Amino acid sequence: MEVLKAEHLCKTYIVNKRQNNVLRNINLTIRENEMVAVMGPSGSGKTTLLYTVSGMDRATAGKVSFFGRELMDLSANQMSDLRLKEMGFVFQQMYVLKNLSVYDNIILPAYQKAGSKKERQAVNERARKLMHKLGISETADNAVTEVSGGQLQRACICRSLINAPKIIFADEPTGALNKQNSIEVMSEFNRINEEGTTIMLVTHDMKVASRCERILYIEDGVIRDEMHLGKWRDASDQGARERSLNDWLMKLGW
Ligand SMILES: Nc1ncnc2c1ncn2[C@@H]1O[C@H](COP(=O)(O)OP(=O)(O)OP(=O)(O)O)[C@@H](O)[C@H]1O
Numbered sequence: 409m410e411v412l413k414a415e416h417l418c419k420t421y422i423v424n425k426r427q428n429n430v431l432r433n434i435n436l437t438i439r440e441n442e443m444v445a446v447m448g449p450s451g452s453g454k455t456t457l458l459y460t461v462s463g464m465d466r467a468t469a470g471k472v473s474f475f476g477r478e479l480m481d482l483s484a485n486q487m488s489d490l491r492l493k494e495m496g497f498v499f500q501q502m503y504v505l506k507n508l509s510v511y512d513n514i515i516l517p518a519y520q521k522a523g524s525k526k527e528r529q530a531v532n533e534r535a536r537k538l539m540h541k542l543g544i545s546e547t548a549d550n551a552v553t554e555v556s557g558g559q560l561q562r563a564c565i566c567r568s569l570i571n572a573p574k575i576i577f578a579d580e581p582t583g584a585l586n587k588q589n590s591i592e593v594m595s596e597f598n599r600i601n602e603e604g605t606t607i608m609l610v611t612h613d614m615k616v617a618s619r620c621e622r623i624l625y626i627e628d629g630v631i632r633d634e635m636h637l638g639k640w641r642d643a644s645d646q647g648a649r650e651r652s653l654n655d656w657l658m659k660l661g662w
């Protein structure tokens with residue numbers, strides 16, 4: 409089953425009357441339960457790709473379909489509804505509301521969707537389960553300024569999962585984290601993926617990418633190559649995965 413399919417995707421920015429062709433004829437399919445990393449030099453179009461395929465931004469040309477539904481055909485309202493209900497987002501800068509607790513930040517997107525008291529109760533239950541699973545139950549009542557970077561990013565992952573999305577889009581989710589916190593966060597992504605959620609993430613970090621199943625290399629707005637590492641199982645073959653990824657990236661001149 410195809411979750412996402414981009415065909416002849418182009419994105420052009422015009423700044424000071426100069427045209428910048430950031431995505432140039434991208435063709436990409438992401439299948440159900442895949443875990444895909446996007447790598448490539450700074451400015452190559454990784455974030456733009458993630459934003460265009462997730463409907464956060466409109467493509468200049470080409471098509472994107474999500475479970476067969478053409479994104480271009482959706483109104484802005486339909487698009488935001490789709491994003492809220494079926495997609496989860498995690499960013500490098502953890503966008504949280506500073507005056508709300510960790511818990512309230514997590515349930516926010518689900519409360520937007522929940523109509524009845526019963527639905528809100530179900531949200532609370534889900535939030536507690538997710539926090540437990542990600543090991544941050546004890547931070548529920550903390551202010552977002554009173555937790556570590558790794559805990560806060562795990563809270564952001566809980567929030568991205570609160571509406572049980574079909575896919576999670578993550579832009580450098582470990583970009584602001586130290587090594588230990590990155591490993592924690594990636595372990596969560598691996599587990600979420602194992603449980604069935606499709607993941608597409610952008611990263612500069614080879615260790616992060618080596619935990620993904622397939623790696624795309626984008627350069628000057630074109631997917632130059634891709635590599636299949638297969639599903640990550642446990643840490644035992646981590647070294648071998650990193651070495652083969654490293655060899656491949658070196659060949660690409662990374
Ligand atoms: N909103 C925008 N308006 C104009 N140009 C933009 C906009 N967003 C990105 N660009 C340009 O598009 C190109 C690709 O940017 P993008 O953010 O996708 O790169 P990236 O691969 O994510 O880089 P990085 O690794 O540094 O995050 C860059 O040349 C950038 O300047």
Ligand SMILES: [Mg+2]
Binds near residue numbers: 454455456
């Ligand atoms: Mg980027």
